[in-house]
Amino acid sequence: MKIKRMNISRLIFFLLFIYLSTNAFAQNCWTSFRGNQALTGTSKAVLLKSYKLLWTYKTSDKIKSSPIICGDTILIGSNDGYLYSLSANGKLNWKFKAGTSIEASPTLLDNTVYVGSLEGFIYAVNSKTGTLKWNYKTDGQISGASNWALSPNKKQKRIITGSYDYKLYCLEAATGKALWKYETENFINGTAAISGNLTAFGGCDGFLHVINVNSGKEIHKININNYLAASVAIDADRAYFGNYDGEFFCIDLISGKQIWKYTGNGAIISSPAVSDMYVVYTSQDKKVYCLNKTNGKILWNFPTLKKIESSPVIAQSSVVIASDDGRLYIIDLKTGSKLWSYEIGSPIYSTPAVTNNYIIVGADDGKVYVFGK
Numbered sequence: 001m002k003i004k005r006m007n008i009s010r011l012i013f014f015l016l017f018i019y020l021s022t023n024a025f026a027q028n029c030w031t032s033f034r035g036n037q038a039l040t041g042t043s044k045a046v047l048l049k050s051y052k053l054l055w056t057y058k059t060s061d062k063i064k065s066s067p068i069i070c071g072d073t074i075l076i077g078s079n080d081g082y083l084y085s086l087s088a089n090g091k092l093n094w095k096f097k098a099g100t101s102i103e104a105s106p107t108l109l110d111n112t113v114y115v116g117s118l119e120g121f122i123y124a125v126n127s128k129t130g131t132l133k134w135n136y137k138t139d140g141q142i143s144g145a146s147n148w149a150l151s152p153n154k155k156q157k158r159i160i161t162g163s164y165d166y167k168l169y170c171l172e173a174a175t176g177k178a179l180w181k182y183e184t185e186n187f188i189n190g191t192a193a194i195s196g197n198l199t200a201f202g203g204c205d206g207f208l209h210v211i212n213v214n215s216g217k218e219i220h221k222i223n224i225n226n227y228l229a230a231s232v233a234i235d236a237d238r239a240y241f242g243n244y245d246g247e248f249f250c251i252d253l254i255s256g257k258q259i260w261k262y263t264g265n266g267a268i269i270s271s272p273a274v275s276d277m278y279v280v281y282t283s284q285d286k287k288v289y290c291l292n293k294t295n296g297k298i299l300w301n302f303p304t305l306k307k308i309e310s311s312p313v314i315a316q317s318s319v320v321i322a323s324d325d326g327r328l329y330i331i332d333l334k335t336g337s338k339l340w341s342y343e344i345g346s347p348i349y350s351t352p353a354v355t356n357n358y359i360i361v362g363a364d365d366g367k368v369y370v371f372g373k
Contacts (some may be wrong), residue, residue: 001031001087005137010364012080017296026177027043027045027046027068027355028070028071028355028356028357029069029071029218029355030043030067030068030069030070030353030354030355031068031070031084031107031108031109031352032068032107032108032145032147033066033068033104033105033107033144033231033271034191034231034233034271034273034311034351035144035313037147037148037149037175037193037194037195038193038194038195038233038234038235039147039193039232039233039234039271040233040235040273040275041233041271041272041273041274041280041312041313041314041351042273042274042275042313042314042315043313043315043354043355044315045271045315045316045354045355045356046047046250046315046356047316047318047320047330047354047359048318048373049316049339050340050342051270051330051340051359051371051372051373052341052368052371052372052373053109053342053369053371054090054370054371054372055089055090055370056090056367056368056370057084057086057090057092057135057367057368057370058184058366058367059078059080059082059084059366059367059368060080060082060366061078061079061080061081061101061366062078062079062363062364062365062366063077063078063079063347063349063350063362063363063364063367063368064079064101064103064350064362065078065102065103065104065105065106065350065362065364066105066145066311066350066351066352066353066361066362067105067350067360067361067362067368068106068107068108068351068353069154069353069355069358069360070108071088072087072088073085073086073087073088073093073127073231074086074087074088074351074360074368074370075106075108075127076105076106076258076350076360076362076368077098077101077102077103077104077105077106077115077363078101078366079101079117079232079366080099080101080366081097081098081099081100081102081105081117082095082096082098082102082130082334083095083096083098083106083113083115083123083125083130084368085099085113085127085130085202086329086368088358088368089130090118090320090370092207093130093323093369094124094129094130095130095133095205096123096130096360097118098115098117098119098121098123099293099297100117100118100119101118102115102116102117102118103118103143103199103333104117104142104143104144104145104146104315105145105150105191105351106115106145106360107145107146107147107159107222108127109128109157109159109173110127110132110150110157110171110173110279111127111128112124112126112127113125113126113127113147113269114146114159114161114278115140115145115146116138116142116143116144116145116146116161116163117142118141118142118143119141119166120135120138120139120140120141120142120163120165120235121135121136121137121142121173122135122137122138122146122159122161122171123135123170124159124173124176124177124338127140131332133176134175134176135176136169136171136176136178138161138163138165138167138169139165140164140165140167140187141163141164141165141202142162142163142164143164143189143190144161144162144188144189144190144191144192144223144231145158145191146159146161146162146191147159147161147191147192147193147194147199148160148173148194149170149194149199149213149214149292150213151214155249156172156173156174156205157173157174157178157226158170158171158172158213159171159172159173160192160194160199160213162188162190162191162192162201162203164187164188165181166184166185166186166187166188166203166205167181167182167183167184167188168181168182168184168188168192168199168201168209168211168216169181170213170216178291180215180216181216182209182211182216182218184203184205184207184209185205186204186205186206187203187204188201188202188203188204189203189204189229189230190202190203190228190230190231190232190271191229191271192231192232193231193233193234193299194234194290195234195237195253196214197212197213197214197218197253198210198211198212198213198234198237198253199211199212199213200232200234200239200253200293201228201231202224202227202228202232202241202243203227203228204227204229206223206224206225206226206227206228206243206244206335207221207222207223207224207228208220208221208222208224208228208232208239208241208249208251209221209222210222210239210253210256219253219256220253220256221353222251224241224243224247224249225243225245225247226243226244226247227243227244228242228243228244229240229243229244229267229268229269229309230268230269230270231271231311232271233271233272233273233274233279234253235274235293237252237253237254238250238251238252238253238259239251239253240274240279240293241268241270241271241272241282242264242270242272242283243268244267244268244269245263245267246263246264246265246266246267246283246285247261247262247263247264247268247270248262248263248264248268248279248281248289248291249261250279250293250296250333250360251268254328255346259296260295260296262281262287262289262291262296262297262298264287264289264355265283265285265287265336266283266284266285266286266287266307267283267284268281268283268284269280269284269309270282270283270308270309270310270311270351271311271351272311272312272313273311273312273313273319274293274303275293275314276293277292277293277294277331278290278291278292278293278299278314278333279291279292279293280312280319280333282309282310282311282312282321283307283308284306284307284309285309286303286304286305286306286307286308286323287301287303287304287308288304288308288312288319288321288329288336289301290300290302290319290333290336298330299336300335300336300338301336302329302331302338304321304323304324304327304329305323305325305327305346306324306325306327308321308322308323308324309349310322310323310349310350310351310352310361311322311346311351311370313351313352313354314333315354316333317332317333317334318330318331318332318333318339319331319332320352320354320359321352322348322350322351322352322361323348324347324348324349325347326343326344326345326346326347326348326363327342327343327344328341328342328344328348328352328359328361328369328371329346342371344361344363344365344369345365345368346363346365347363347364348361348362348363349364350363350365357372357373358370358371358372359371359372
């Protein structure tokens with residue numbers, strides 16, 4: 001009996017260790033614009049009751065790019081034309097010269113940073129050294145982050161990026177070789193969300209495009225009546241997103257049919273965050289909205305002092321948002337009440353990266369702000 005109990009105890013300890021190790025990695029790394037391939041904008045981090053500004057790092061121009069972090073490395077682009085790698089204590093590791101503004105968020109995958117520039121280049125840069133691995137030239141500016149997908153045989157990885165030349169590109173992650181291109185009718189602003197074999201995205205042509213990520217072939221083309229200026233979030237085969245008319249949609253990706261729609265008062269140019277019960281998005285009417293994920297009913301809204309272009313992040317029972325009013329906020333997810341705020345004093349278009357240890361964001365004054373204990 002003692003031996004059996006000891007074996008069971010060891011098994012429980014081992015499983016607990018694996019669980020905690022896995023979650024610790026997930027909570028200490030935010031490796032892409034919305035935290036995952038489906039772009040749900042959620043973090044497993046447990047937030048503090050209040051935060052202290054630990055340090056700032058000044059670039060030479062405004063920052064619209066959203067930061068990413070893994071371990072002790074922070075990566076962010078700047079309108080000064082550089083991609084920056086910073087240490088956890090605010091020291092410069094390296095900077096990569098792109099030549100023109102980097103407004104897109106970088107994506108970290110297998111020790112390589114993928115990022116687009118306003119000149120239309122997609123760059124693959126060694127995350128340790130800042131040296132160029134390859135680049136690929138599109139014919140339009142790139143404002144959205146790159147995403148990634150596995151090849152059909154699951155052995156290679158692919159980079160998926162939209163451009164203002166109306167095309168969505170699929171490139172080999174290792175070499176930058178073009179595998180397929182899908183053409184729309186206008187600019188592609190945001191990042192393509194990926195779930196299984198599907199990718200969903202929109203742009204200035206007023207359609208939600210749902211295509212097969214393996215082949216680039218169209219599955220659905222759904223009219224949403226106005227610009228989709230940001231990215232879609234995918235959860236359980238449903239797409240959540242807003243358009244420039246202030247309409248927020250839930251679309252079934254398999255049937256292509258609308259599940260529900262909520263109409264607000266201002267243009268939506270940010271990406272939503274989706275959790276198990278809630279959908280949170282921000283609007284240019286200066287408010288943060290929380291909807292019931294099942295039926296689209298409004299649960300609460302939270303006012304800021306100016307319009308909001310930054311996207312929200314849901315971390316457990318809290319929401320982190322940044323506003324053009326120059327403030328960073330933490331809001332209670334269930335009630336919409338303010339839990340904490342910090343006045344940076346400069347408009348914030350960047351979306352925060354949220355981990356167990358840090359909240360990181362860039363601002364219009366050209367600084368990277370890092371908050372922690």
